[in-house]
Amino acid sequence: MRQLSLDINIAGIKMKNPIITASGTFGYGLEYSQLIDIKKFGAIVTKTITLEPRIGNPQPRIVEVVGGMLNSIGLQNPGAKVFIEEKLPKLKEYGVPIIANISGSKEAEFVKLADLFKDIGLSGLELNISCPNVEHAGLFAQDADTTYKLVRKVRKVTSLPLIVKLTPNVTDITLIARAAEDGGADAISLINTLIGMSIDIQTKRPKLANVIGGLSGPAVKPVALRMVYEVSKKVRIPVIGMGGIMTSDDAIEFLLTGASAVAIGTANFVNPNTCCEIIEGIKTYMRDNKFNRMLDIIGQLR
Amino acid sequence: MKIFNVKKEIIENKKVSSNCYRMTFESKEIACRVKPGQFLHIKCSDTYDPLLRRPISVHSIENNIIGILYKVIGRGTGLLSKKTSGDPIDVIGPLGNGFDYQLVSNCQLPILVGGGIGIAPLYFLAQRLVERGSNITVLIGASDKCNILCIDELKKLDCKVKVSTDDGSFGLRGTVIELLKKEISSTNSKLKLFVCGPVPMLKQVNQLVSKDNVSSQVSLERQMACGVGACMGCSIKIRNPKSEIRKNKMFDYKRVCKDGPVFDIKEVVWEDI
Numbered sequence: 001m002r003q004l005s006l007d008i009n010i011a012g013i014k015m016k017n018p019i020i021t022a023s024g025t026f027g028y029g030l031e032y033s034q035l036i037d038i039k040k041f042g043a044i045v046t047k048t049i050t051l052e053p054r055i056g057n058p059q060p061r062i063v064e065v066v067g068g069m070l071n072s073i074g075l076q077n078p079g080a081k082v083f084i085e086e087k088l089p090k091l092k093e094y095g096v097p098i099i100a101n102i103s104g105s106k107e108a109e110f111v112k113l114a115d116l117f118k119d120i121g122l123s124g125l126e127l128n129i130s131c132p133n134v135e136h137a138g139l140f141a142q143d144a145d146t147t148y149k150l151v152r153k154v155r156k157v158t159s160l161p162l163i164v165k166l167t168p169n170v171t172d173i174t175l176i177a178r179a180a181e182d183g184g185a186d187a188i189s190l191i192n193t194l195i196g197m198s199i200d201i202q203t204k205r206p207k208l209a210n211v212i213g214g215l216s217g218p219a220v221k222p223v224a225l226r227m228v229y230e231v232s233k234k235v236r237i238p239v240i241g242m243g244g245i246m247t248s249d250d251a252i253e254f255l256l257t258g259a260s261a262v263a264i265g266t267a268n269f270v271n272p273n274t275c276c277e278i279i280e281g282i283k284t285y286m287r288d289n290k291f292n293r294m295l296d297i298i299g300q301l302r
Numbered sequence: 303m304k305i306f307n308v309k310k311e312i313i314e315n316k317k318v319s320s321n322c323y324r325m326t327f328e329s330k331e332i333a334c335r336v337k338p339g340q341f342l343h344i345k346c347s348d349t350y351d352p353l354l355r356r357p358i359s360v361h362s363i364e365n366n367i368i369g370i371l372y373k374v375i376g377r378g379t380g381l382l383s384k385k386t387s388g389d390p391i392d393v394i395g396p397l398g399n400g401f402d403y404q405l406v407s408n409c410q411l412p413i414l415v416g417g418g419i420g421i422a423p424l425y426f427l428a429q430r431l432v433e434r435g436s437n438i439t440v441l442i443g444a445s446d447k448c449n450i451l452c453i454d455e456l457k458k459l460d461c462k463v464k465v466s467t468d469d470g471s472f473g474l475r476g477t478v479i480e481l482l483k484k485e486i487s488s489t490n491s492k493l494k495l496f497v498c499g500p501v502p503m504l505k506q507v508n509q510l511v512s513k514d515n516v517s518s519q520v521s522l523e524r525q526m527a528c529g530v531g532a533c534m535g536c537s538i539k540i541r542n543p544k545s546e547i548r549k550n551k552m553f554d555y556k557r558v559c560k561d562g563p564v565f566d567i568k569e570v571v572w573e574d575i
Contacts, residue, residue, distance in 0.1 A: 027532035031560070033304040035530065036396070046534070056555050059574070061525050062535035067350045069527060076534040076555055216352045246350070269527045270345070270353060272307055272394065 008042065008294045010260055011161040011186030011236045012289060013097050013123045015042035017282070018255065019275050020295060022242050022265030023048055023101035024073065028087040028136055028216055029094065035272050040279060042095040042261060045081070048128050050102070051109050053079035058209040063198050068217025068244070069266060070196050072210035075103060075131060080116055087151060088120060097123035099163065105129060107150050114144070114158045123161050127151065127185075130167030130192035132214045133262065141167045141192075144179035151183030163240065166190040166231075168220075173227050174234040181235045189263065191224045191242035209233065217266040220244045232258025246274065248281020253262075255282075258299045305530065306331045307394045307426040309342065313367065315385050319449045322419060323383045324361070325348075326369045327391055333366040336399035338427035339521055342370065343529035345392035346378040355394065356382065357526045357559065359498075362455075371422040371451065397529050398563045401427055401496055401519055403434075410517075411491040412436055414461075415507060417443040417478050417499025418451075423521050424498055425452045432459045437481035439464065439485065443478025443499065447471035479506045488513055495519070505572050518567040522575075524558040530561025539571035 006017035015273040021029070029038055038044065056076025063070045077083075091098055100122050101241075102113040114125055129140035129150060140146050145181060151164055164180040168191040177188050193214025203262045206212075224243025229233070232239045241259030245251050246267045254262045267274040282297075291297060310334040332342070343355040354376045362369035374383050386392065401423075406412050412431055414424040421442055431438050439462040444450040446469045456463045463485045464491045465473030466481050474481060478499070486493065495518035497507050504520055524536040537555035553571050556562065 025528070025533060027528075029529075031528070031530045031532040034303060035307060047534075056534060056537060059538060060525065061537065062525060062533075064352055064354050064525070068353060069526070071533070071535060073534045076537060082369075150514055214473070266527075269529070269533065272354065274528075 003292070004283060005030050005138055006282060008261055010240065011044060011124065011163070013099070013161050015261065017279050018261035019251070019279050020099070020240065020261055020263040021045055021268070021275065022263035023128065025265035025268050028083070029089065029091045032268070035070055036276065038094045039096060040276055040285060041096050042122065043099055044091065044094070045099045045101050045126055045263065046087070047077060048075045048103045048131065049077055049080055049083045050075060050079050050104060051111070051113055053077065053082070053099040060209055061205060063207040063213070065196070065215065065219070067219035068215055069195070070198055070208060070213035070215055072208045072213035074210070080113060084120055084213070089109045092121055092132040099124040099126050101126040101128050101165070101213050103128035107153055110150060111153050111157055114154045118158055118160065122160060124213060125158060125282055126163040126165055126189060127154060130165050132167065132193055132195045132212070134149040141176055144175045144248050147176050148183040151180050151185050151218060152268065153185030157297065163187040163189050165192055168223060168227055169195050174230050181237050187238045187240060188235060189242065190231060191227050191243045194220055197245050216244070218244045218246050227255055228254055228259050229257045229264045240292060245278070248271070248278045248285065251278045251282060252285055254294045255294070255297045256299070256301045258301070260298055303396070304395065305394060307392070308332065309390055309392050312385055312387055312389045312391050313532050314387055315383070316565060317541060319451060321374045322449070323374070324369060324371050325382070325385070326367050327393070328366050329368055329393065330354070332393070332395050333363050333368055336360050336368070336396035338403060338430050339400035339423055340396040340398045341563060342395035343395050343526070344370075344382065351501055354527055355495065357397070357523070357529055357531060359521065359563070360371070360396070360426050361387060361422045362426055363428065364422070367548070371419065371425070373419040393527060399561065401521070401564050403431055403496070404429055406471045406494050407435060409492055410494040411489065412438045412494050412496065413482070413485055413500070414438060414440040415478055415482055415495055415497040416440070417503040418445070418449070420499030421451045421504070422498070424496060426457060427461045427496055428439055428461055430455060432461070438462070439484050441478050441481040441485065442466070443503065445469070458498065468516070476512040478503065479510065482507065482510060486510070493517070495565060501575055505575070508567050508570070508572050511567060516572050518562050520567045520570065522570070529559045531557050537572045540565065540569045541571060
């Protein structure tokens with residue numbers, strides 16, 4: 001009987017398990033460190049970092065909806081300099097692969113950030129070309145040609161594993177995924193949030209100051225799963241699945257469907273221990289099914 | 303500061319006014335660390351609807367028994383109010399920064415100003431200030447006689463309690479702002495205010511104290527997702543003349559859950575709250 005192993009290698013990022021934190025839900029890893037054992041995670045994806053600090057969107061920025069939440073945070077972050085000098089050194093202490101999620105409003109900003117983040121001890125980059133709350137950013141991942149060109153330019157300046165995060169707010173996500181792959185992406189992550197809105201019928205105003213926001217949480221899981229299913233059949237590079245994963249059963253669905261790893265986002269807000277519980281749940285599932293390694297699960301949908 | 307996620311049994315969950323409840327449970331981990339003004343992030347539902355936790359301030363600490371005083375506003379707090387003695391409760395805390403009550407000097411007179419359910423965190427503050435030997439005055443504003451909260455408990459602590467009601471059914475007819483005006487004008491002492499209540503009340507307190515330059519801390523309430531400072535969902539505008547992000551705007555967004563919920567009243571950009 002071989003020993004149970006959750007190890008997974010995604011585009012050269014060696015992880016001890018396939019559980020990753022989803023960008024924007026885990027800060028820079030440090031906020032939750034007082035509450036949970038971050039060392040247990042497969043990898044940490046940071047909140048989006050932009051070249052210059054971003055102030056974010058006006059309030060209210062979040063609203064609860066049935067089975068989920070809408071957010072329009074607007075990428076509030078302290079900028080690349082603060083991330084490199086203050087956040088990253090502390091984050092490195094956990095000994096977990098760190099993937100920096102980066103974004104910009106122009107191609108050149110992505111390129112500059114990727115160049116800046118080359119030799120600072122990161123395990124990978126995730127290109128956020130799909131945030132619904134920022135002007136321009138959503139447009140990158142809504143057009144195959146734009147996606148291809150952007151990824152290609154970033155690819156030229158970095159040898160770090162390059163993950164491209166896609167928006168579900170498109171007609172055919174497989175076209176965008178293929179474009180990212182052709183541009184030189186090492187992995188695809190999906191889905192970012194679905195665009196939605198919510199209205200206060202008493203004031204007759206939208207509940208979010210920004211009017212529309214990104215829907216996340218268990219409500220989006222079937223859509224996310226369907227998109228992982230479609231994309232993983234169309235690309236040769238690994239897919240990181242996310243969207244409404246709350247339990248180990250949810251995570252296993254994504255893995256069976258073709259995701260090589262999964263990211264946990266909104267669930268962290270509800271139960272900060274979700275990632276650790278999912279790791280244990282996957283182990284139990286593997287034991288019950290006499291699986292020894294992740295490849296026994298990944299893409300094994302019949 | 304260590305944060306805990308504990309699952310405990312409810313000791314009591316009792317209706318204390320037309321729409322407010324007081325719940326108690328035991329948690330040594332939280333009780334021995336929590337400071338007045340800090341809050342707990344409480345799971346109200348066992349399902350995905352409502353999904354998010356509810357931030358509720360700590361109302362009292364007796365030995366290791368934690369009390370929360372909360373108002374039923376929506377479905378989350380509605381579900382919380384249905385829980386009974388012996389039911390499990392899932393709590394994250396202590397969270398946020400708390401009041402700087404330890405900085406109250408001997409020459410300062412602490413005045414606690416609570417509007418409606420805003421009295422909840424101030425009772426815990428009163429407990430701690432009394433332990434320090436401070437003579438404190440508590441001003442309570444309520445809609446009517448039936449909705450005055452904590453008056454007996456505060457009197458038991460030997461606090462000087464003054465009450466206003468909107469309909470005049472108890473104490474002064476009017477708002478807690480009138481009580482505060484009287485308090486400010488009738489004393490020569492240096493005052494230190496600790497304030498919690500609905501936003502319109504807080505804005506009026508701000509106008510009042512900015513004229514008289516009274517040192518004031520205010521506890522704010524915001525809808526939150528993570529509660530620990532990771533998601534930036536509860537950020538509000540806080541004055542910062544040195545803001546690096548928008549030099550012309552002179553403010554930064556600060557997280558109510560992590561940088562607050564207690565702020566200096568002068569820091570808050572009230573026109574945008």
